[in-house]
Amino acid sequence: MIPKLFTFKGGVKPASHKDESADKPIRIAPLPSHLIIPLRQSARAMARCLVQPGRAVLKGEVIAAAEGPLCTAVHAPTSGTVRAIEPQPVPHPSGLPAPSIIIEPDGKDRWIERKAFDYRAATAQKTRDYLRDCGIVGLGGAGFPSHVKLGPGEKGIGTLILNGAECEPWITCDDRLMRERAEMVLAGAAIMRRVTGASRILVGIEDNKPQAIESMRTAVEKLGESAMEVIAIPTRYPAGGEKQLIRVLTGIEIPYGKLGTHFGVQCFNVGSAHAVFRAVAHGEPLVSRILTLSGNMAKPGNFEVLIGTPIRELLPLAEPRADTDRYLMGGPMMGVALQSLDIPVVKGTNCILAGSPTLFPPPPPEMPCIRCGECAKVCPAELQPFELYWFSRAKIFGKTQEYSLFDCIECGCCSYVCPSRIPLVDYFRFAKGEIWAREKEKAAADVARQRYELRLAREEREKEEKAAKLAAKTAAGREKAAATLAVAEKPAATPEDEAKKALIAAALERAKAQKEQVHPGNVSNLTPEQEAEVAAIEVRRTEIREMAKPHLRQDD
Amino acid sequence: MNNSPYSLKPASVQSVMLRVLVALLPGIAAYVWFFGAGILVQIVLASVTALVAEAVMLKLRGKPLKPFLSDGSALVTAWLIALTFPSIAPWWLTVLGTLLAIVVAKHLYGGLGQNPFNPAMVAFALMIVAYPLLMSQWPRVGAADFAVQWEAIFGNRQVLDAVTMATPLDALRTVLRDPEQRAMIAGVLGGKATFGNIGGRGWEWIAAGYFLGGLYLLQQRIITWHMPVAFLATLFAVSGAFALYEPDRFAGPGFQLFTGGAMLAAFFIVTDPVSGATTPRGKLIFAAGAAVLTWIIRTFGAYPDGIAFAVLLMNIAAPLIDMYTQPPVFGHKDKRGDSP
Numbered sequence: 001m002i003p004k005l006f007t008f009k010g011g012v013k014p015a016s017h018k019d020e021s022a023d024k025p026i027r028i029a030p031l032p033s034h035l036i037i038p039l040r041q042s043a044r045a046m047a048r049c050l051v052q053p054g055r056a057v058l059k060g061e062v063i064a065a066a067e068g069p070l071c072t073a074v075h076a077p078t079s080g081t082v083r084a085i086e087p088q089p090v091p092h093p094s095g096l097p098a099p100s101i102i103i104e105p106d107g108k109d110r111w112i113e114r115k116a117f118d119y120r121a122a123t124a125q126k127t128r129d130y131l132r133d134c135g136i137v138g139l140g141g142a143g144f145p146s147h148v149k150l151g152p153g154e155k156g157i158g159t160l161i162l163n164g165a166e167c168e169p170w171i172t173c174d175d176r177l178m179r180e181r182a183e184m185v186l187a188g189a190a191i192m193r194r195v196t197g198a199s200r201i202l203v204g205i206e207d208n209k210p211q212a213i214e215s216m217r218t219a220v221e222k223l224g225e226s227a228m229e230v231i232a233i234p235t236r237y238p239a240g241g242e243k244q245l246i247r248v249l250t251g252i253e254i255p256y257g258k259l260g261t262h263f264g265v266q267c268f269n270v271g272s273a274h275a276v277f278r279a280v281a282h283g284e285p286l287v288s289r290i291l292t293l294s295g296n297m298a299k300p301g302n303f304e305v306l307i308g309t310p311i312r313e314l315l316p317l318a319e320p321r322a323d324t325d326r327y328l329m330g331g332p333m334m335g336v337a338l339q340s341l342d343i344p345v346v347k348g349t350n351c352i353l354a355g356s357p358t359l360f361p362p363p364p365p366e367m368p369c370i371r372c373g374e375c376a377k378v379c380p381a382e383l384q385p386f387e388l389y390w391f392s393r394a395k396i397f398g399k400t401q402e403y404s405l406f407d408c409i410e411c412g413c414c415s416y417v418c419p420s421r422i423p424l425v426d427y428f429r430f431a432k433g434e435i436w437a438r439e440k441e442k443a444a445a446d447v448a449r450q451r452y453e454l455r456l457a458r459e460e461r462e463k464e465e466k467a468a469k470l471a472a473k474t475a476a477g478r479e480k481a482a483a484t485l486a487v488a489e490k491p492a493a494t495p496e497d498e499a500k501k502a503l504i505a506a507a508l509e510r511a512k513a514q515k516e517q518v519h520p521g522n523v524s525n526l527t528p529e530q531e532a533e534v535a536a537i538e539v540r541r542t543e544i545r546e547m548a549k550p551h552l553r554q555d556d
Numbered sequence: 557m558n559n560s561p562y563s564l565k566p567a568s569v570q571s572v573m574l575r576v577l578v579a580l581l582p583g584i585a586a587y588v589w590f591f592g593a594g595i596l597v598q599i600v601l602a603s604v605t606a607l608v609a610e611a612v613m614l615k616l617r618g619k620p621l622k623p624f625l626s627d628g629s630a631l632v633t634a635w636l637i638a639l640t641f642p643s644i645a646p647w648w649l650t651v652l653g654t655l656l657a658i659v660v661a662k663h664l665y666g667g668l669g670q671n672p673f674n675p676a677m678v679a680f681a682l683m684i685v686a687y688p689l690l691m692s693q694w695p696r697v698g699a700a701d702f703a704v705q706w707e708a709i710f711g712n713r714q715v716l717d718a719v720t721m722a723t724p725l726d727a728l729r730t731v732l733r734d735p736e737q738r739a740m741i742a743g744v745l746g747g748k749a750t751f752g753n754i755g756g757r758g759w760e761w762i763a764a765g766y767f768l769g770g771l772y773l774l775q776q777r778i779i780t781w782h783m784p785v786a787f788l789a790t791l792f793a794v795s796g797a798f799a800l801y802e803p804d805r806f807a808g809p810g811f812q813l814f815t816g817g818a819m820l821a822a823f824f825i826v827t828d829p830v831s832g833a834t835t836p837r838g839k840l841i842f843a844a845g846a847a848v849l850t851w852i853i854r855t856f857g858a859y860p861d862g863i864a865f866a867v868l869l870m871n872i873a874a875p876l877i878d879m880y881t882q883p884p885v886f887g888h889k890d891k892r893g894d895s896p
Contacts, residue, residue: 009886014563169563243886255887332563360562365623367569368669371829373780374567382886384835387878404885412561419567420669426559 006251008244010380011236012413014169014333016208021294022172024301026180029317031105035077035308036344038090039064040098041143043538045071049101055082060112060285062133063101072135072145077287077306080105089340091329091349100344103308114283124152124195127280134279135286135347139271140240141330143348146272150195153261160198161249161267162189164205164212165233165240168331171351173290174270176302178205178212182219185270188277190225192268200227202249203270206239207232237333238411242267244380256407271350289347293318295328295354305345311352312341320354328353332360333412367420375414375424381407385414385424392431397438400431408432433541440538569668572778573628579772580635580824583765587643590758591695594705595643598650599635601709605654606634613663629668633657636676636824640817640864641683642694644708644720649690653679673871674831680864692860696721697758724756725816726860728807756815763819770823779827782839787822788813790847798855812851816861821846825863831871838874838881846870 039047047064057063057076064074083104087097119127128147136146140163162185166174178185189201205213216230233239233248243254245267252263260266271289278284287307294300298319305314311327320327328335330351337355375385383404391399405428414424587595610630614621637654657675665671684691693716695705708716722730773779791812798806812818817825826832826843833842846866853862 012565014565247886253887253889255885258887328560328562330560333561335560335562337559337562355562363564364568365620367623367627368667370569370572370629370669371834372572372778373829373834376834380886382883384882386834403882404888407885407887410560415564416561417565417567419569419572421564421568423559425561429559 005231005233006248007234008239008247008380009382010378010413011238011244012378012416013236014416016235017170017294018172018175018208020170021292021300021302022175022209024172024176026173026176026290026302026304027317029303029305029309029314031078031107031109032306032309032313033104034083034310035080035103035105035306036088036090036100036310036342037063037074037077037103037308038088038098038100038344038346039074040090041071041074041137041145044068045145046099047071047074049085049099051082051085051101053082053084056080056106057082057103058110058112060114060287062285063103066132070145070148071132072137072147073133073285074101075135075285075287076103077308078103078105079108079110089343091336091338091343091346111284116283117280119191119194119280124150124197127191127195131276131279133285134275136272136275136279137286137347138269139275139289139347139350140242140269141334141348141350143346146268146276149266149268150192151261152196153259153264153266155261155264157196157198157261157266158200158264159250159266160189160193160196160201161246161265162201162203162270162273163240163242163245163267164203164209164216164270165245166209167206167235167237167240168333168335168351169237170294170353171292171331172294173292173302173350175209175212177274177290178209178270179215181274182212182215183223184277184281185274186216186219186223186225186228187281188273188275189228189268190223191276191280192273196266198266201225201229203228203230204233204239204245204249205230206235208235237413238380238409241380241409241411243409256404286347289345289349291345291349292351293354294351296321296324296356296359297354307347308344310342310344311338314345314352315341315354318354321356323356323358324354325357326355326360328355333416334410363421363423366422369420369422372419374417374419378413378417380411380413381409383408385428388431389422389424389427392427395431395434397431397435401435405431405435429537433537436537437541569627569629573632575776575778576632576773576824577628577635579769579778580639580766582768583639583762583820586758586761586765587639590697590761591643592705593702594695594709595638597706597709598638598641598643598645601647601650602634602638602654603631605651606630606637606658609655609658610663613659613667617663617667619667624668627668630658630662633662633675636820637679639820640676640680642691644693644695644705644716645690646713647709649683649687653683656682669830671830672874674825674828674867677825677864677867677871681868684859684864688859692722692726693720694723694726723816723860724759724811725854728811729854729860732805756811759816760814763814766819766823770819773823773827779823780836780839782836783827783832783843784822786840786843787826787847788818790844791818791851794848794851806855812854816854817863818850821850821863821867825867826870831874833874833877833881835878835881835883837883838877841877841881842870842874845873 039049041047045068048067049064051057051063057080059076059079061076062073063076063082066073080103082101084102085099086102088100088102090098090100117130122130128150131150132145132147137143138146138149164174164178166172193201203216205216207213213230213232220228220230231249238244239248246260246265247253250265252265254260254263275286279286288304289307290302290304292300292302293314298321300318303314303317327338327341329338329349330336332353335351335353369386369389371386373386376383379385387403388400388405388408391397391403408428410425410429412425415422418424584595584599607625607630611621611625614624634654637657638650641650641653657679661673661675661678662671770784774781792809795807795812796809799808826846833839849866849869850862853859853865859865
């Protein structure tokens with residue numbers, strides 16, 4: 001049966017550049033001189049270090065434990081000695097250093113004792129805990145913990161989607177993985193299906209990877225799993241975006257702020273499924289990944305690399321050309337320029353791309369928007385980027401939200417096609433950052449006000465209590481006088497006071513209700529992913545603001 | 557340092573504008589064939605004026621000259637002015653119109669991308685109000701003597717009588733309005749010397765040229781189908797309905813579409829993205845509105861062609877139209893069957 005495919009609107013077709021590395025089989029990268037393993041996994045997750053400098057570790061040994069719901073365990077990628085625990089630059093747009101464990105390999109690459117995990121006998125919760133302790137996160141780039149995504153949503157998961165689209169130009173690591181280890185990927189998917197209770201598995205692969213599709217289809221037949229389908233989807237960036245792929249395969253559109261589980265679907269990268277398989281079937285935690293070295297390199301290729309390998313030590317494998325002027329982590333559409341080559345490969349690193357002035361020429365000067373609408377035609381979120389640009393630039397942030405700024409997935413299609421060469425995505429990142437910051441400030445102000453009001457109330461109460469005590473002390477002496485006073489005053493005062501109090505209480509109640517209504521919509525009821533995004537944006541903000549300044553000043 | 561995306565499609569404002577100019581060539585060729593090379597003089601006049609005015613304004617506004625002067629937008633405005641003004645208009649009329657378009661309608665509003673009104677149409681509207689007679693003297697079809705046209709443009713307007721005539725639109729209106737003549741549409745349009753086969757001798761071929769250029773713009777994806785289809789279909793429907801209702805008093809859709817500036821407007825004028833609506837539904841409303849207003853002004857108004865005023869009126873409405881026609885965003889459509 002040929003399944004019915006859906007389409008997503010927009011998208012672009014940049015030169016794919018897959019040929020450079022698609023035919024290069026996965027090679028194991030040599031052991032580096034040292035490994036840098038960051039403890040921070042996301043803005044909201046930081047693993048708790050379990051080792052001391054000088055300690056000998058085995059490959060796969062837990063060196064930091066998961067702390068909190070969005071955290072996974074961290075393992076030694078090879079056997080060796082812990083040399084230090086200190087801040088190191090990590091792959092993050094901010095370039096800020098983060099606490100990391102540095103391991104010096106002993107060259108023996110000795111594993112801990114590995115044993116398979118009997119997921120059939122274990123409950124789903126046990127399996128998820130096991131995957132957390134094996135450090136399994138999404139290998140597509142975002143690095144979101146898989147055990148969280150495998151959890152039961154409010155509706156449960158009916159369809160499991162494997163993302164083998166790999167829509168970014170240059171990157172071929174998933175392609176190679178599917179060609180060479182299709183059975184492991186699908187076996188991993190089968191384990192995930194068991195954990196989630198999903199009834200079917202759909203594997204989406206862009207049709208520019210016929211060998212991968214063939215290999216995966218053969219593997220499906222061999223495994224004999226039911227309701228598991230490999231589907232070739234049209235090649236169009238960003239078909240591998242989670243929301244776009246879900247849309248293409250199922251027709252479901254997941255709006256901003258909702259997760260796949262709200263609609264009974266969940267999407268995993270093929271690399272994650274492979275990691276799940278290795279963890280469950282072989283007892284190997286996630287200590288390595290496959291990545292593509294390509295771009296301005298003499299010998300581009302795909303390599304299985306230990307997590308923590310400094311990029312500098314990886315580059316000679318592909319021989320960057322002399323005119324290389326920068327390196328990107330990720331593809332050319334959404335990748336991040338590396339601030340330093342000392343940063344390590346992390347679990348989300350799928351590609352290191354060498355750039356040169358000829359390969360990625362500096363953009364020509366920005367021209368004014370002529371409202372040609374090209375950006376709207378290619379926007380996969382179906383936004384009107386030129387309107388958003390207008391409002392972002394004018395800092396009319398309320399309007400940007402009316403025009404659904406936060407639905408922007410920053411895929412870069414609009415910037416890619418803009419004839420005026422406007423870095424639209426930069427403007428949107430800037431506007432998002434500003435809005436998060438303002439809402440945070442507002443929330444902080446609310447808290448401060450609340451605390452001030454509470455303090456006033458407390459002081460008032462203490463005063464009253466003091467007065468009461470004082471009154472009690474002197475009560476004996478003045479009982480008589482008080483009694484006469486009370487008789488004279490109370491009846492006259494009480495009804496009026498009561499009415500006043502009631503009025504005040506009602507007014508307070510109204511004010512409170514009003515305040516609740518105008519509570520900013522973007523920082524409440526966030527999903528964990530969004531909260532992570534908030535924090536990440538917060539860090540990026542300063543830099544982006546700096547960067548946006550010249551653009552903003554230009555026209556004054 | 558710049559941020560992602562790092563690879564960009566090779567596209568530029570300049571290439572967009574240059575392709576618009578290329579798309580105007582078939583219409584210009586037909587123009588020269590039927591009405592003489594005077595139009596080329598006007599195009600040169602308008603282009604030089606536009607570039608000089610653009611350079612001066614950029615200088616005054618402290619903007620870099622090179623990127624903006626070479627973006628081609630001033631040339632597009634200039635060519636549209638030359639094509640909408642009579643090709644035997646005195647040189648200063650074209651120069652003045654172009655100055656108004658570039659200086660007032662474009663740069664005083666903020667330059668490229670900021671003008672709320674279509675600059676070429678501002679020029680046309682101002683000039684036809686200020687100099688109605690000069691703006692109504694059109695060359696006679698077939699009288700393509702270049703020396704005479706040159707003379708008319710740069711010197712002696714006395715030579716004009718021999719070579720001018722009213723445009724078919726103007727002629728039709730004059731005849732229909734004259735109670736003495738009691739003319740009927742069929743009788744008037746039968747006069748092939750002026751009215752040709754569909755939309756006026758010569759004019760219908762120019763319109764065909766613009767249509768061809770418009771198809772090129774569509775193929776190049778510089779414009780979308782919405783505007784031309786909505787404009788032409790609405791003009792067809794409105795004029796068709798009235799022609800059916802009273803065929804003796806109202807010209808039919810064939811004439812309306814192929815005369816005056818209808819084709820030019822459908823593909824080159826209403827489609828101006830800066831001053832027009834930009835959402836898909838908004839484009840349909842914008843172009844349909846312009847078509848209705850064009851027909852009303854042509855039929856009941858005092859000016860020979862209504863396109864300039866129609867477009868300017870719709871320009872005013874464009875922001876409002878865009879605001880109310882925002883397309884739904886991914887995941888926020890409440891269409892049934894779209895999501896379970």
